Amino acid sequence: MLTCHQVAEGATEYMEGAAPPMRRLGVWAHLRVCRNCREYLRQLSRTIGLARRALVPPPAPEVEDGLAAIFAAQGRPGAAE
Amino acid sequence: MRRNRGGIGVAPQGSYQAGAEEAATLARLRAGDQAAFRTLVRERHGRLLRLAGAFCRNRASAEEVVQETWLAVITGLHGFSGEAPLAAWINGILVNKAKTRAVRDGRMVNFSDLARDEGEGDAFEPERFLPDGHWAEQHRPWDALTPEREAGDRQLLAGVGEALEKLPPAQRAVVLLRDVEGLESPAICKALGISEANLRVLLHRARVKLRDAADRMVRG
Numbered sequence: 001m002l003t004c005h006q007v008a009e010g011a012t013e014y015m016e017g018a019a020p021p022m023r024r025l026g027v028w029a030h031l032r033v034c035r036n037c038r039e040y041l042r043q044l045s046r047t048i049g050l051a052r053r054a055l056v057p058p059p060a061p062e063v064e065d066g067l068a069a070i071f072a073a074q075g076r077p078g079a080a081e
Numbered sequence: 082m083r084r085n086r087g088g089i090g091v092a093p094q095g096s097y098q099a100g101a102e103e104a105a106t107l108a109r110l111r112a113g114d115q116a117a118f119r120t121l122v123r124e125r126h127g128r129l130l131r132l133a134g135a136f137c138r139n140r141a142s143a144e145e146v147v148q149e150t151w152l153a154v155i156t157g158l159h160g161f162s163g164e165a166p167l168a169a170w171i172n173g174i175l176v177n178k179a180k181t182r183a184v185r186d187g188r189m190v191n192f193s194d195l196a197r198d199e200g201e202g203d204a205f206e207p208e209r210f211l212p213d214g215h216w217a218e219q220h221r222p223w224d225a226l227t228p229e230r231e232a233g234d235r236q237l238l239a240g241v242g243e244a245l246e247k248l249p250p251a252q253r254a255v256v257l258l259r260d261v262e263g264l265e266s267p268a269i270c271k272a273l274g275i276s277e278a279n280l281r282v283l284l285h286r287a288r289v290k291l292r293d294a295a296d297r298m299v300r301g
Contacts (some may be wrong), residue, residue, distance in 0.1 A: 003214025009204060012285035016266070018277070039220040040292075046223065046231070047292040048260045054242035055235060056127030064122050067151050071118045074155045 002026045007037045011044055099163045107167060110158050122151070125168065129175050131245070132262070135254035136179035146182050150175040172262055176272045195251035196279035204282075204289045226299045237298050244294035248287050255280055256287035 002010075007030050013019045014027045031038050059067075099107065109117035129150060133143035153174050161170055211217050230237065245253060245261075254273060258264045259280075264272075270280055 003210075004216045005205070005210040005214040008210075008216075009285075012288055013281050016281060016284075018281060036216050036220055039222055040216075043220060043223060043296065044288050044292050046226065047288055047295050049231060050238065050241045050295055051245060051256060051260045051291055052263075053232065053238050054245055054261065055238045056131055056242055058123055059126035063126065064119060067122050067126075067155075068115055068119055070152065071155050072113070072115060074113075 002030045004030075004034060004037050007031070007034070008040060011041055015041065015045065097165055099166070103167060104163070107158075107161075107163060121167075125171060126151075128261070129171070132172065132175055132254075132257050133179050134246075135250055135257055136176070136183055138183075142182065142186065143179075146175065146179045149178045149182070153178065168262070169264070172258075172264070180272070192251050192254065192273040192275050193279070195249070196275045196283055199249045199251045199286065200279065200282040204286045221300075223296075223299050225301070237295075240298045241291065241295060244291055248290060251275075252283045252287035252290070255283045256291065259284055260288070 007014075007027055010019060010023065010027060014024060019027060031041065106117055106121070110121065126147065129147045130143055133146045133150075134140070137143040137146060150171065154171055157174070161167075165173075209217055245256065248256065251273075255269060255275075258269045258272065259266065266277060266280055269275075270277055273280075275283075
C-alpha cells in the first residue's frame with residue numbers, strides 16, 4: 001500500500017495520466033480508503049481552476065490606445081498585409 | 082482525476098474548429114473592428130505580459146516581446162487560418178518571439194538548468210508527514226469556496242495571481258503554459274527545452290505551492 005507521502009508526491013503524475021499502470025492502480029487503491037488524500041487531490045484539482053481564473057492587471061490605457069492605433073493603421077487601404 | 086483538455090496548444094490541433102463566438106470575433110478582427118481588437122487586448126495583454134515574464138529576465142524585455150507579439154498578431158490576422166484557438170495562436174507567437182529575443186540578447190533563460198535546480202529534493206517539507214508516511218495535517222474541505230466565489234471573488238483571484246508571480250521562474254512558466262493557458266505537455270517541453278519528467282516535477286511543485294496559498298486564502 002502506498003503511503004500518503006508517496007501519493008502526494010505522485011499526485012500530478014497521476015492527475016496528468018502519466019503514472020505507470022501499477023502506480024496508477026496503487027494511487028487509486030489508496031484514494032479509495034484515504035479521505036485526507038482524496039481531499040488533497042480535490043484541492044489540487046480546484047487550484048488549477050483558480051489558477052486559470054487568476055486576475056491579471058488590465059493594460060494601461062496608453063498601451064491599449066497605442067495598439068488600437070496600430071491596428072487601425074494596418075486596416076487602412078494601402079496598408080501592408 | 083485525469084484532465085483532458087484537447088484542442089488547445091501552440092501546435093495546430095488537427096481537429097480544432099472554431100466555435101461560433103470565436104469565428105465571429107475573428108471575422109470582426111479581420112474587418113478591422115476596433116472594439117473587437119480592444120476587447121482582445123484587454124483580455125490577453127496582461128496574460129501575455131505574465132507569460133513573457135517567465136521567459137525574460139526583466140520587465141522591459143517582457144514588454145517589448147509583448148509589443149512585438151501584438152504587431153505580429155495585427156499583421157498576421159488575415160493569414161491566420163483558424164486551425165487553432167486564437168489565444169493559442171497568439172501564445173505561440175509570444176513564445177517564439179520571447180525565445181528569439183532572449184537568444185539574441187544573450188539572456189535566454191535555461192529552463193533545463195532551472196528545472197534541475199528547482200526540482201531538487203522533495204516537494205513537501207518533511208514535517209508535513211509523520212514518520213510512517215501519513216499526513217501530519219488534516220485537509221479540511223474547501224466548503225467556503227463556493228462556485229460563485231471561485232468564479233467571481235476578485236480578492237481571491239487576485240491573490241492567486243500574486244501567488245503565481247511569486248513562483249520560481251521555471252515553475253511559473255510550466256504552470257502558466259499548462260494550467261493557465263492549457264497547452265499540451267509535448268508543446269511545453271518543446272517550447273522550454275525540458276523533458277516530460279522535468280515538466281511534471283516543476284508542475285507538481287508549482288501546484289503544491291499554489292494549493293497551499295489558495296488554502297490559506299480560502300480559509301481567510
